[in-house]
Amino acid sequence: MAYKMAPRGKNNPKTGYGIPSALLQEKKPDYAKANKQEKESGFGAVNAAAELLKGYPQASNLKNFDAKKAVEQVQIASDSLKYISGNKSTLQKEKLGKDFFNTYSTNNPNVKKKLSKEAEGEYQGVGPIGAVGKGSGSQAAKADVLGKLVAQGAKTFGQSDDSGMPNFGIPKIGTMGNPKTTVSKKPAPKQLKTPAKMKKC
Numbered sequence: 001m002a003y004k005m006a007p008r009g010k011n012n013p014k015t016g017y018g019i020p021s022a023l024l025q026e027k028k029p030d031y032a033k034a035n036k037q038e039k040e041s042g043f044g045a046v047n048a049a050a051e052l053l054k055g056y057p058q059a060s061n062l063k064n065f066d067a068k069k070a071v072e073q074v075q076i077a078s079d080s081l082k083y084i085s086g087n088k089s090t091l092q093k094e095k096l097g098k099d100f101f102n103t104y105s106t107n108n109p110n111v112k113k114k115l116s117k118e119a120e121g122e123y124q125g126v127g128p129i130g131a132v133g134k135g136s137g138s139q140a141a142k143a144d145v146l147g148k149l150v151a152q153g154a155k156t157f158g159q160s161d162d163s164g165m166p167n168f169g170i171p172k173i174g175t176m177g178n179p180k181t182t183v184s185k186k187p188a189p190k191q192l193k194t195p196a197k198m199k200k201c
Helices: 033-040 045-052 058-059 069-085 090-103 109-118 139-156
Strands: none
Touching: 033 045, 033 069, 033 139, 045 139, 058 069, 058 090, 069 090, 069 139, 090 109
16 A cells, blocks of 8 residues: 655755754864964964963963964953953953953963863853853864864965954954053154244344
8 A cells, every 4th residue: 555755844965954963963163174284385374363362461372373372362362351341441341351360271380270070171161150161162163163263273374364264353453442552652753943033123
């Protein structure tokens, strides 16, 4: 006896449709591949991160051919700027900056130690304590940042123009986005002296 198959909706082959998210494979960053590529070519994620973080404290934490560190430092710089944004008071910004460092930044040994059990010491972004693997702490977010850094390093290699490249919300120091700079302000233009009037004899 034959039977009829009634269509019940879209066919979703090989898409992961209907599979619980806990069982789906998460996109993970391939740090080893990025490090190898940068070692061979001389440009890549760390180079791009160093250019991006020039003048920021996170730049001092970058290491040669350590793409994982580059991704982490870019995420920390980006998230810390978002964390203090909206506050015009310098005092309030400093207070929030310290709060971010003491609560979220893995550049703080105490935070890194706390995350060593939960998230293998990896930066987890800003969120409720214990929200491991969410937001910037997710492997997919880290893979996305790594991909953009590798592409940025490749595109800007040997070029002076880096317009159109992603900046992850990290404005260059000395620009309108971040006017804080060590460059001295231009002196006011000198006023021209008028010649002294001659007395009539």
